[in-house]
Amino acid sequence: xxxxxxxxxxxxxxxxxxxxxxxxxxxxxxxxxxxxxxxxxxxxxxxxxxxxxxxxxxxxxxxxxxxxxxxxxxxxxxxxxxxxxxxxxxxxxxxxxxxxxxxxxxxxxxxxxxxxxxxxxxxxxxxxxxxxxxxxxxxxxxxxxxxxxxxxxxxxxxxxxxxxxxxxxxxxxxxxxxxxxxxxxxxxxxxxxxxxxxxxxxxxxxxxxxxxxxxxxxxxxxxxxxxxxxxxxxxxxxxxxxxxxxxxxxxxxxxxxxxxxxxx
Amino acid sequence: xxxxxxxxxxxxxxxxxxxxxxxxxxxxxxxxxxxxxxxxxxxxxxxxxxxxxxxxxxxxxxxxxxxxxxxxxxxxxxxxxxxxxxxxxxxxxxxxxxxxxxxxxxxxxxxxxxxxxxxxxxxxxxxxxxxxxxxxxxxxxxxxxxxxxxxxxxxxxxxxxxxxxxxxxxxxxxxxxxxxxxxxxxxxxxxxxxxxxxxxxxxxxxxxxxxxxxxxxxxxxxxxxxxxxxxxxxxxxxxxxxxxxxxxxxxxxxxxxxxxxxxx
Amino acid sequence: xxxxxxxxxxxxxxxxxxxxxxxxxxxxxxxxxxxxxxxxxxxxxxxxxxxxxxxxxxxxxxxxxxxxxxxxxxxxxxxxxxxxxxxxxxxxxxxxxxxxxxxxxxxxxxxxxxxxxxxxxxxxxxxxxxxxxxxxxxxxxxxxxxxxxxxxxxxxxxxxxxxxxxxxxxxxxxxxxxxxxxxxxxxxxxxxxxxxxxxxxxxxxxxxxxxxxxxxxxxxxxxxxxxxxxxxxxxxxxxxxxxxxxxxxxxxxxxxxxxxxxxx
Numbered sequence: 001x002x003x004x005x006x007x008x009x010x011x012x013x014x015x016x017x018x019x020x021x022x023x024x025x026x027x028x029x030x031x032x033x034x035x036x037x038x039x040x041x042x043x044x045x046x047x048x049x050x051x052x053x054x055x056x057x058x059x060x061x062x063x064x065x066x067x068x069x070x071x072x073x074x075x076x077x078x079x080x081x082x083x084x085x086x087x088x089x090x091x092x093x094x095x096x097x098x099x100x101x102x103x104x105x106x107x108x109x110x111x112x113x114x115x116x117x118x119x120x121x122x123x124x125x126x127x128x129x130x131x132x133x134x135x136x137x138x139x140x141x142x143x144x145x146x147x148x149x150x151x152x153x154x155x156x157x158x159x160x161x162x163x164x165x166x167x168x169x170x171x172x173x174x175x176x177x178x179x180x181x182x183x184x185x186x187x188x189x190x191x192x193x194x195x196x197x198x199x200x201x202x203x204x205x206x207x208x209x210x211x212x213x214x215x216x217x218x219x220x221x222x223x224x225x226x227x228x229x230x231x232x233x234x235x236x237x238x239x240x241x242x243x244x245x246x247x248x249x250x251x252x253x254x255x256x257x258x259x260x261x262x263x264x
Numbered sequence: 265x266x267x268x269x270x271x272x273x274x275x276x277x278x279x280x281x282x283x284x285x286x287x288x289x290x291x292x293x294x295x296x297x298x299x300x301x302x303x304x305x306x307x308x309x310x311x312x313x314x315x316x317x318x319x320x321x322x323x324x325x326x327x328x329x330x331x332x333x334x335x336x337x338x339x340x341x342x343x344x345x346x347x348x349x350x351x352x353x354x355x356x357x358x359x360x361x362x363x364x365x366x367x368x369x370x371x372x373x374x375x376x377x378x379x380x381x382x383x384x385x386x387x388x389x390x391x392x393x394x395x396x397x398x399x400x401x402x403x404x405x406x407x408x409x410x411x412x413x414x415x416x417x418x419x420x421x422x423x424x425x426x427x428x429x430x431x432x433x434x435x436x437x438x439x440x441x442x443x444x445x446x447x448x449x450x451x452x453x454x455x456x457x458x459x460x461x462x463x464x465x466x467x468x469x470x471x472x473x474x475x476x477x478x479x480x481x482x483x484x485x486x487x488x489x490x491x492x493x494x495x496x497x498x499x500x501x502x503x504x505x506x507x508x509x510x511x512x513x514x515x516x517x518x519x520x521x522x523x524x525x526x527x528x
Numbered sequence: 529x530x531x532x533x534x535x536x537x538x539x540x541x542x543x544x545x546x547x548x549x550x551x552x553x554x555x556x557x558x559x560x561x562x563x564x565x566x567x568x569x570x571x572x573x574x575x576x577x578x579x580x581x582x583x584x585x586x587x588x589x590x591x592x593x594x595x596x597x598x599x600x601x602x603x604x605x606x607x608x609x610x611x612x613x614x615x616x617x618x619x620x621x622x623x624x625x626x627x628x629x630x631x632x633x634x635x636x637x638x639x640x641x642x643x644x645x646x647x648x649x650x651x652x653x654x655x656x657x658x659x660x661x662x663x664x665x666x667x668x669x670x671x672x673x674x675x676x677x678x679x680x681x682x683x684x685x686x687x688x689x690x691x692x693x694x695x696x697x698x699x700x701x702x703x704x705x706x707x708x709x710x711x712x713x714x715x716x717x718x719x720x721x722x723x724x725x726x727x728x729x730x731x732x733x734x735x736x737x738x739x740x741x742x743x744x745x746x747x748x749x750x751x752x753x754x755x756x757x758x759x760x761x762x763x764x765x766x767x768x769x770x771x772x773x774x775x776x777x778x779x780x781x782x783x784x785x786x787x788x789x790x791x792x
Contacts, residue, residue: 026574027291027555027558027574028558028559028562028574029559030291030292030333031292031293031295031296031458031459031559032559034292034458034459035457035458035503035504035507038456038457038458038503039456039502039503039504044458045362045365046290046291046292046332046333047333047334047362047366048333048335049334049335049336049368051335051336051368052334052366052367052368052369055365055366055367055368056365056366059365068574069558069574069575069576070575070577070580071576071577071579071601072577072579073335098573098575101573101583101584101587102575102580102583102584103580103583104577104579104580104583105580192566192567192779193563193566194559194562194563194566194572195559195562237776237780238567238775238776238777238778238779238780239563239566239567239775239776239779240563240567240771240772240773240774240775240776240779241772241773241776243504243563243772243775244504244505244507244508244772245504245505246504247502247503247504247507248501248502248503248504248505249502250502251456251502251503251504252501252502291555294555294556294597295556295557295559295560295722295723298556298722298723299721299722299767299768299771302720302721302722302767303720303766303767303768308722309626309629310554310555310556310596310597311597311598311626311630312597312599313598313599313600313632315599315600315632316598316630316631316632316633319629319630319631319632320629320630323629337599507768508768508769508771508772509768509769510768511766511767511768511771512765512766512767512768512769513766514766515720515766515767515768516765516766
């Protein structure tokens with residue numbers, strides 16, 4: 001269902017169409033997220049004020065909602081943007097950063113899922129699990145559970161919500177509740193750089209803007225991360241150089257690199 | 265009216281005087297903007313709370329207002345800071361990020377122009393045009409109109425507002441409604457890095473703090489961007505390396521580089 | 529009282545325990561602060577909403593409060609988090625960014641000191657002095673006073689508040705009101721990069737989470753900055769390369785580098 005060829009085609013579509021991706025995201029990652037979208041060929045806009053959410057989500061080709069540094073006023077904007085996007089039929093990606101760490105975050109995710117019906121939910125295993133079960137506690141924003149259990153719960157969340165669920169980890173799993181796709185590249189430095197999951201969600205939004213099949217879009221998003229990560233590793237001496245060269249890799253990536261590096 | 269020699273002299277003034285530049289700017293670019301100001305020799309302060317705007321704008325040598333990630337509370341702070349700066353006679357630079365993309369942004373710019381009388385308005389062609397005509401729609405924050413038309417409209421905006429208008433693009437144009445200056449360096453990677461326009465506005469503020477002629481200050485600001493961009497290009501393999509080496513270039517820049525690279 | 533061996537042991541404890549450090553910090557530095565904490569081996573979480581402060585400070589091993597880009601809603605969150613941390617007995621680091629520049633900042637620091645009893649207060653000389661005396665005015669966030677005077681005032685502040693006070697500068701001084709420790713490495717590019725003080729406060733929080741003696745934790749925090757700075761200088765051509773390689777240095781640092789570079 002996902003192939004290097006499809007990933008390359010989706011990458012080319014982003015480059016050719018330059019979709020406008022509306023991000024309501026956290027303060028930590030805004031610069032990197034915007035640069036990642038520019039590097040891959042999309043056109044990012046970051047905006048959150050309730051007063052302009054209808055306008056902004058009204059001209060975008062995809063909406064990415066990331067709850068990393070949440071507050072009540074922003075939730076208001078997220079819901080307005082989400083409803084506008086939902087009405088217009090453009091894809092919505094939800095990144096439930098830190099779900100499970102506080103009830104404020106978990107409840108906000110439930111609210112967004114109910115009122116906006118995200119197309120794709122992308123997080124780590126703990127976050128995904130927190131959206132189903134009260135039993136799972138996250139320690140900050142790092143995953144603490146095994147992947148196998150996560151896949152099963154992701155299928156459950158996908159069936160409950162109707163969203164494609166994308167779980168990042170050493171192996172990434174993407175499911176529509178039925179099929180499960182996986183991306184097997186494991187990039188050791190990636191968890192040592194803040195906001196790589198947020199970048200994955202943003203790229204997933206860019207792909208979803210040009211690719212009508214959510215499970216394929218979500219898998220392509222993770223594939224782009226994986227290929228850029230492989231391109232970056234030989235040039236990285238630590239998190240600083242990794243973060244910088246990763247943007248260059250997104251910019252330089254073409255079909256050759258996808259074919260060379262992607263592990264399905 | 266603008267020469268490499270004047271640009272060098274203004275650069276030296278910034279280095280010698282280290283002007284305090286008060287920025288009310290967007291979440292995406294704050295780190296880069298602060299670093300760009302430090303690298304060029306200015307002293308940045310980022311603050312937005314209405315409660316401290318009189319104090320902060322009261323000790324600054326220039327104020328930069330950037331509406332990139334707007335909200336009502338911030339607008340309140342912008343107006344207080346702008347009025348304080350206006351009363352004190354220090355230069356105000358307005359960056360109308362995304363004007364035209366939403367009516368909230370366009371109206372906020374009109375409010376700031378009316379209540380604070382900015383000295384310099386710096387944006388891309390779409391943003392500048394959006395402040396005059398309702399007919400121009402921007403797609404996110406990227407320019408979609410030709411430069412020639414932009415210059416004419418910039419003259420119009422300058423005449424309407426009394427501000428110097430600085431339009432960035434492949435060629436930058438700076439006008440006081442009468443004279444038009446241009447900076448002709450075209451840096452291909454610059455549009456692929458988020459917030460370079462915001463950096464241009466911040467540097468323009470730093471120059472305006474030490475240079476009493478707004479059109480010369482605005483042109484010098486764009487000239488510093490151009491020279492740093494030329495210094496950076498040979499070292500950049502993509503947006504990541506460009507963003508980093510650009511800061512080094514601002515730090516390393518001296519008269520020799522200005523003379524070598526600036527294209528007027 | 530502080531030795532390279534103790535610094536190395538504390539570094540190893542951070543690497544082994546991966547303490548969760550809750551940061552309420554400013555927009556300018558969030559990305560770098562989170563990356564610095566990841567690079568040193570801690571687990572950062574950035575969160576500010578009053579609604580989740582009890583939950584978040586309730587699972588953290590240390591709390592870092594940084595007032596760099598202040599607003600009323602954030603102060604509310606800071607105080608709730610600070611009281612929760614205080615009740616739980618986890619260390620609290622306060623970074624009084626820009627104290628003295630506006631009365632809003634100075635008063636907020638006084639409020640946090642009174643209501644939350646920070647374990648360690650870390651700032652530059654002007655900021656520390658502003659918390660004692662109304663006579664000291666800061667120009668933005670840069671220090672304008674001599675170190676000797678600062679040490680005396682820091683002792684005063686330490687005695688007044690019960691907190692360890694850590695002053696950064698060409699020589700860093702750390703005092704519990706009685707003893708004074710110093711870190712003598714002077715890293716010339718450090719003041720040209722925004723947020724290095726904020727990084728120092730965050731690292732101080734990470735050390736405090738694993739080291740029960742506040743004066744030792746505070747000195748270790750500054751020692752980690754100093755050693756990483758020395759490791760970075762040979763690779764830095766300016767503020768851009770410094771900022772990036774500094775993260776790599778935190779990641780690569782081991783006992784050998786601490787022994788080689790630390791100047792006490």
